[in-house]
Amino acid sequence: xxxxxxxxxxxxxxxxxxxxQAHAYLDHASPLVGSVVSAPSEVRLWxxxxxxPRFSAAQLRSSSGAVVGSGAVDPANPKEMVIRVRALPPxxxxxxxxxxxxxxxxxxxDFGFEVRP
Amino acid sequence: MRKSxxxxxxxVALGVIMSASGASAHCFVGGRFFPxxxxxxxxxxxxxxxxxxVSGFKTxxxxxxxxxxxxxxxxxxxxxSFGISIGSTWTHLRPPGMPSASGFQNVETTFKYxxxxxxxxxxxxxxxLAVEWGNTGAAxxxxxxxxxxxxTIFMGxxxxxxxxxxxxxxxxxxxxxxxxxxxxxxxTISIDPDSGDTIIxxxxxxxxxxxxxxxxxxxxxxxxxxxxxxDFFNHLIPIVEWNFQTPVGNNFNTGIGTTGTVNPGVIWxxxxxxxxxxxxxxxxRASGSGVGAMAQLHFYLDDIFPTTIGKPIFGTAANQGxxxxxx
Numbered sequence: 106x107x108x109x110x111x112x113x114x115x116x117x118x119x120x121x122x123x124x125x126q127a128h129a130y131l132d133h134a135s136p137l138v139g140s141v142v143s144a145p146s147e148v149r150l151w152x153x154x155x156x157x158p159r160f161s162a163a164q165l166r167s168s169s170g171a172v173v174g175s176g177a178v179d180p181a182n183p184k185e186m187v188i189r190v191r192a193l194p195p196x197x198x199x200x201x202x203x204x205x206x207x208x209x210x211x212x213x214x215d216f217g218f219e220v221r222p
Numbered sequence: 223m224r225k226s227x228x229x230x231x232x233x234v235a236l237g238v239i240m241s242a243s244g245a246s247a248h249c250f251v252g253g254r255f256f257p258x259x260x261x262x263x264x265x266x267x268x269x270x271x272x273x274x275x276v277s278g279f280k281t282x283x284x285x286x287x288x289x290x291x292x293x294x295x296x297x298x299x300x301x302x303s304f305g306i307s308i309g310s311t312w313t314h315l316r317p318p319g320m321p322s323a324s325g326f327q328n329v330e331t332t333f334k335y336x337x338x339x340x341x342x343x344x345x346x347x348x349x350x351l352a353v354e355w356g357n358t359g360a361a362x363x364x365x366x367x368x369x370x371x372x373x374t375i376f377m378g379x380x381x382x383x384x385x386x387x388x389x390x391x392x393x394x395x396x397x398x399x400x401x402x403x404x405x406x407x408x409x410t411i412s413i414d415p416d417s418g419d420t421i422i423x424x425x426x427x428x429x430x431x432x433x434x435x436x437x438x439x440x441x442x443x444x445x446x447x448x449x450x451x452x453d454f455f456n457h458l459i460p461i462v463e464w465n466f467q468t469p470v471g472n473n474f475n476t477g478i479g480t481t482g483t484v485n486p487g488v489i490w491x492x493x494x495x496x497x498x499x500x501x502x503x504x505x506x507r508a509s510g511s512g513v514g515a516m517a518q519l520h521f522y523l524d525d526i527f528p529t530t531i532g533k534p535i536f537g538t539a540a541n542q543g544x545x546x547x548x549x
Contacts, residue, residue: 128250128493128525131444139389139447153493197386208528213341214253216445217386 129154129206131214138216145220148176148188148200155183160205163188168197183207193220248522252341253445254380254395255438258520260498261463261485262399262432265346265378267305267336269523269532270297279502279514282481286511288316299524299534307332313363325360334376344380344395349373356406367410368425374401382445393441398433408472426478427471434463440491459489463500481509485516495521
């Protein structure tokens with residue numbers, strides 16, 4: 106009897122979890138985190154949860170620290186952010202992102218990639 | 223004689239393991255996530271539930287007793303930076319050649335304040351008062367009759383701010399804690415039923431210290447390099463924890479020395495819960511006999527129930543506003 110109640114409680118927790126939204130993590134990006142690519146026309150970030158567009162942003166910076174692009178949540182997919190850029194000259198770039206998931210959890214991070222001719 | 227040795231050693235072993243039951247916190251600091259740890263507590267406050275933490279090991283007695291502990295701990299944020307945890311442990315002892323014993327350890331409550339958070343350097347500090355309430359557990363499994371107060375300082379540091387030339391070290395994180403355990407009474411006085419002699423059992427003051435060294439595969443993938451590993455590996459955090467206590471006062475003639483364990487293992491981190499498995503390696507004979515193991519299932523209540531029991535009672539869970547980027 107006690108075991109049944111315990112399992113029921115665990116199921117309630119886990120099933121409740123499938124209905125909730127959690128902290129949003131960066132799942133993957135294009136260009137890949139830490140990769141070497143030829144000039145991309147955009148940087149795209151995929152997150153594990155839907156984002157609040159008004160409270161989420163991303164920036165692309167060159168190795169000198171200059172901001173070369175800013176991004177926002179893709180209207181077509183609330184789990185994606187996109188930074189559109191003109192052809193990037195060779196060099197190292199850093200993407201910084203700060204986001205708010207739809208359940209109001211805030212997370213942030215950064216990653217780099219390199220453009221080669 | 224054997225029984226008295228066992229009863230003397232059980233509180234020492236429990237001191238090590240009970241501090242292991244104090245795991246807590248869904249802990250984000252900048253781009254760093256510190257998982258809930260099993261041996262040493264992590265440096266944040268959060269809404270979470272460890273259910274259960276199970277550990278099995280042999281005590282450091284001359285004839286080692288097999289000990290099984292099953293713990294539960296619930297942590298609740300009162301405000302964004304202040305939280306209270308309450309935990310309890312059920313213990314089963316199997317001494318060789320003697321009847322086994324079972325019962326609950328004393329209830330523990332921890333009041334914790336996260337007073338410093340530096341996101342850009344992934345640095346966090348907290349101060350806490352842990353209280354083990356005397357006479358709330360079973361004496362037969364070593365629960366003390368007196369209350370112990372342990373003021374404790376916690377810190378966490380992620381190395382995500384290292385330069386790109388050291389990028390493979392950026393997923394490393396460390397946590398540390400140091401506390402001073404103060405018993406509410408200095409000694410227990412009893413009368414030996416055989417000899418009629420007065421027995422004075424001193425209650426030492428302990429310095430309790432521990433920490434962890436972690437390598438975050440989620441951080442590696444999202445901030446350093448995406449190796450396109452199978453998804454399972456991208457959720458792992460290999461970890462080594464350590465947990466010690468050293469008597470530093472009122473320990474004359476007790477024969478108690480430094481005890482502790484080192485716990486290598488791994489934590490799998492999901493969106494709503496984490497699963498951890500660690501070995502328990504005693505650092506000396508008094509700390510245990512052979513290698514034990516512990517495992518934990520830990521729920522992130524702030525993610526499972528973000529609008530109800532998973533948020534602070536007072537204040538908002540997030541500082542809403544358009545993100546501002548520094549240099």
